[in-house]
Amino acid sequence: xxxxxLPANLRTLAGVGSVVELDVTAPVTQRSVLDxxxxxxxxxxxxxxxxxxxxRRPMIRFFACEEDWSDVSLDDPLPAEVVSGKEPFLVIGxxxxx
Amino acid sequence: xxxxxxLVGTRKGAFILSSDASRKRWQIEGPHFAGxxxxxxxxSPADPDRIFAAPSTGWHGQVMxxxxxxxxxxxVVGNQFGYDGTPxxxxxxxxxxxxxxxxxxxxxxxDLTDPETAYAGVFRTDDAxxxxxxxxxxxxxxxxxxxxxxxxxxxxxxxxxxxxPNTLFMQKHWDVMRTDDGGETWxxxxxxxxxxxxxxxxxxxxxxxxxxxxxxxSDTLHYVAEGKLxxxxxxxxxxxxxxxxxxxxxxxxxxxxxxxxxxxxxxxxCGVYFGTSGGQVYASANAGDTWDAIAPNLPAVLSVExxxxx
Numbered sequence: 001x002x003x004x005x006l007p008a009n010l011r012t013l014a015g016v017g018s019v020v021e022l023d024v025t026a027p028v029t030q031r032s033v034l035d036x037x038x039x040x041x042x043x044x045x046x047x048x049x050x051x052x053x054x055x056r057r058p059m060i061r062f063f064a065c066e067e068d069w070s071d072v073s074l075d076d077p078l079p080a081e082v083v084s085g086k087e088p089f090l091v092i093g094x095x096x097x098x
Numbered sequence: 099x100x101x102x103x104x105l106v107g108t109r110k111g112a113f114i115l116s117s118d119a120s121r122k123r124w125q126i127e128g129p130h131f132a133g134x135x136x137x138x139x140x141x142s143p144a145d146p147d148r149i150f151a152a153p154s155t156g157w158h159g160q161v162m163x164x165x166x167x168x169x170x171x172x173x174v175v176g177n178q179f180g181y182d183g184t185p186x187x188x189x190x191x192x193x194x195x196x197x198x199x200x201x202x203x204x205x206x207x208x209d210l211t212d213p214e215t216a217y218a219g220v221f222r223t224d225d226a227x228x229x230x231x232x233x234x235x236x237x238x239x240x241x242x243x244x245x246x247x248x249x250x251x252x253x254x255x256x257x258x259x260x261x262x263p264n265t266l267f268m269q270k271h272w273d274v275m276r277t278d279d280g281g282e283t284w285x286x287x288x289x290x291x292x293x294x295x296x297x298x299x300x301x302x303x304x305x306x307x308x309x310x311x312x313x314x315x316s317d318t319l320h321y322v323a324e325g326k327l328x329x330x331x332x333x334x335x336x337x338x339x340x341x342x343x344x345x346x347x348x349x350x351x352x353x354x355x356x357x358x359x360x361x362x363x364x365x366x367x368c369g370v371y372f373g374t375s376g377g378q379v380y381a382s383a384n385a386g387d388t389w390d391a392i393a394p395n396l397p398a399v400l401s402v403e404x405x406x407x408x
Contacts, residue, residue: 009155043161045177046177057158
């Protein structure tokens with residue numbers, strides 16, 4: 001299972017806790033994780049990436065294993081630690097605007 | 099006995115205030131959509147338990163939420179908004195052409211008779227929020243570069259009484275206006291207001307010629323005029339206005355009242371409600387003669403709507 005950490009506003013929206021677990025079909029990439037997240041929680045469509053273009057929203061960034069993955073290709077394989085569930089994939093909102 | 103439900107949108111969620119017809123004691127529920135900016139919450143006149151809300155954030159964009167049980171529970175409905183074809187351009191602050199782009203839903207207007215239909219900003223849904231399409235052709239303003247532009251008009255708020263569908267009152271960017279021919283011609287009714295800049299305007303539920311505004315200092319100073327929180331009431335359809343101040347702060351008050359943050363109920367005497375940028379919701383159970391802060395410590399209020407329930 002892939003673990004995903006969501007920001008507070010999206011936990012409220014989807015009615016979930018801070019970490020959600022997803023069943024993601026290989027290859028485990030940012031794209032496949034986000035696809036699985038939006039399939040499991042349709043309310044999140046358009047809130048992390050644009051609903052049409054699938055482009056990451058400007059004030060959202062992605063992290064894994066202490067590295068910023070926001071500008072890495074969406075189709076690059078995520079680290080083994082994320083694939084195994086040992087480390088989460090983090091969706092982080094910019095600390096801006098209070 | 100009738101009940102009153104006040105729907106409040108704020109910068110950090112939505113709140114629902116409920117009371118009976120006495121409007122003396124209020125129950126406060128919320129925050130719903132905690133952390134989200136809720137620009138508008140409004141119930142369907144056709145089904146008072148169906149309520150639409152428009153939460154958004156700068157991080158996550160716009161979602162639309164709908165309740166079918168009077169605000170107890172909510173579900174996310176359609177949240178994809180787009181223009182048909184390529185949107186046109188308008189003049190940006192630096193004089194350059196800038197394409198129109200969807201930012202957020204500022205206002206939701208449920209249809210009067212069909213609970214499945216609502217209008218949001220410049221979009222309309224006919225399937226209870228599953229999908230939205232633009233529905234704003236026909237607006238005209240002679241003082242903007244393209245008088246027939248679909249968007250870009252500086253109208254802050256329009257109000258009417260159901261018994262007079264051709265009489266509309268408008269608070270715009272300066273000037274309070276009135277039309278009696280469905281918008282074909284307008285005339286100014288600012289009269290003796292201390293400032294004719296403002297955001298809110300609404301009509302007494304039982305008196306079609308009684309109108310309410312809250313004057314704001316100016317377009318660069320978005321707080322109440324002269325440091326006094328005053329609701330102005332005209333009983334003559336405009337021009338002659340009286341200040342209703344009992345229970346409202348009359349010195350050192352620098353709050354703003356946004357365009358969707360004033361509403362009336364349908365009881366007799368008519369109740370009037372408004373919310374401020376300071377997080378207070380004020381109510382009058384006697385058409386504005388006296389006021390009480392029924393919720394004094396909410397986040398900054400973005401919108402106030404009222405449902406009168408049987």
